[in-house]
Amino acid sequence: MATGTNTTYLSNVVNHYFKCNYKHLLNKYRILHAKHLIDHNECAITELDKRCGFTSRSVFYDAFGKIMGIPP
Known part of the structure; x- marks a missing residue:
């Protein structure tokens, strides 16, 4: 992995700091874009x-x- 850590640790960090899973976090930034x-x-x-x-x-x-509460 390019970050020098394993996926379990990275998943735990995302869950702890962003209060969601990695997929939801990624989709949130895609929707903001x-x-x-x-x-x-x-x-x-x-x-x-x-x-x-x-x-x-x-x-x-x-x-x-789901993220914006309205359709695009």
Whole structure:
């Protein structure tokens, strides 16, 4: 691992300091990036899922709704 630590330790750090798991933390930052792109008209809504690293539009919409409380 590039950080010089194991995944269990890294997972525990994320859980402790961010009060969520690694996947949720990553999705949170992806959604914040998507919100920035939307707010600044830098990307079409139909392209957001790919630009923000999601595997599909449905996964993106689900994560956006959970984190932001509204659809994109």
